[in-house]
Amino acid sequence: MDILIFIVSMAALIYGADYIIEQSEKIALHYNISSFVIGATLVALGTSLPEMAVSMSATVKGSGDIAVANVIGSTIFNISLVLGVVFLIAKKVSPKRDLFAKDSAWSLFPILAFILMGIDGKINFVDGILFLALMAGYLMFLISSNSMEEIDEELAKEKFAWGKTAGLLVIGFIFVVVGADFAIDSASNIARDFGISEWVIGLFLIAFGTSLPELTISIKSAMNNNTDLAIGNIIGSNVANFTMVLGVSSLINPLNVDLSANFFDIAAAFIASLMLVFITANKLYNKSAGIALMVILALVVQNSLA
Template sequence: MDIFIFIISMGALIYGADFIIQQSEKIALHYNISHFVIGATLIALGTSLPEMAVSMSASIKGSGDIAVANVIGSTIFNISLVLGAVFLVAKKISPDRDLFAKDSAWSLFPILVFILMAIDGKLNIIDGILFILLMGAYLIFLIGSNQVEEIDEELAKEKFAWPKTLTLLIIGFIFVVAGADFAIDSAGNIARSFGISEWVIGLFLVAFGTSLPELTISIKSAMNNNADLAIGNIIGSNVANFTMVLGISAIVNDLNVDLSKNFFDIAAAFIVSLMLVLITANKLYNKSAGIALMVVLGLVIQNSL
């Protein structure tokens, strides 16, 4: 039964992703907003809802480890798996935006702030508020750095109507979030039936499940030759995970963080974030970079199981 639910939930993710991509492109065209900014804001915040739901629930229940592990694991999956998959499936990636100069630091900065905040062993309400302010700074930066892109002639012929666009966008997010939620529950039941520990479920299975929206949307965007939206979604989601997800979770309840105990996983999240910076610096948007990221993911999983 769980396998059947997992398959259905994956289908919901795929269809939901289609709705989100199509309507987001219409919004970008109508308001002359770049695909990267749309991916890093609207889509990134939407696809981070599963992480937020899981981490807030864990925080309320006093399971700070799961809340933090979910964000750390999602960061690892978003960059190594999602970005790696984008590089592997995309025919050509040539972003209009200078990702290294404008955006790469945002993939690394939040995790550095997290490490500094966690030195005392916990994240409290003050840390949570600072995280929220950091998200606000990121949004202001994105709005200020927006650039108009080439117009999609076919999309331009379609009449824009907010009611229809908003309705389809909401439906898409519902499909994506609900699909991820059911995928997590069913996958968790399958994992427990094989005797896998709760920590591994939190760090990898839950993190993988909550990264499914990013994975689905980014791959479909890459296949549609819209790599800017895919990469923007990944960077924006990682910023949202550390700022909004951990921030709100820390405001709800103090989160205990053991840096020494979880050193390997946190270091892995930092390393893949650094790899993203190096990839954008050298414009290594190719299959070799995708394979390198997948290899790192394999090593992380091997050393953590």
């Protein structure tokens, strides 16, 4: 029964986030906010809503391991699975934007900050403030560098109606909040029933589920040859996952971090981020890079099952 509840809860999270993203874009368009600002803020942050909801709920319930593992796992999935799939299915990957010079370093800053903050075994209130400041810096950088454009052109053609938009926003937030609550309870029960640690549940089951919005958006973008959006969404989402998700969660309760016990998974997330920098620096946007990223995911899975 818990497995069924978990699946339904994750579906509610994903659909809720989708509603919020779409309706937020409509509001921004109605008030003539530039498409760049919409894309740079709403889409990347919107696809991180499931991670945010799950991690905050886990923190409130005292399941800090799930909150941290969710972010580490999402980083691994976003780069190794999502970006790997993009490279494998896209006919041609040739971003117009210089992703190495302008964006790739941002995939490393948050995880380096996480490792440094976790040396003392906790991500505390002050660390949370610093994470949120890093997110603010990232958004300012995006705006000043006239970054990626992520608006849905079909969405821009639709008529704006406050009643419908407000209603769907409310539904979206209800789905996200309620879905996160049930997802944490069911995931914890599954972990206890099968003798699996909350870290592993967060790293795989929850992280994979909360990465589905990024996977969906990036695959759709790759199939439409909009690889700037696909890669930009992954970088932006990873920044948001560390800075917003861990930042806000640590403001609620300090998060315990065991760097030595979870060394392999944290190292995998760091290596995946480093590979993203290497790929963008050398413009290795090809199927070989996709396979290499998939290998990282396979190693993480093998290590956890061993």
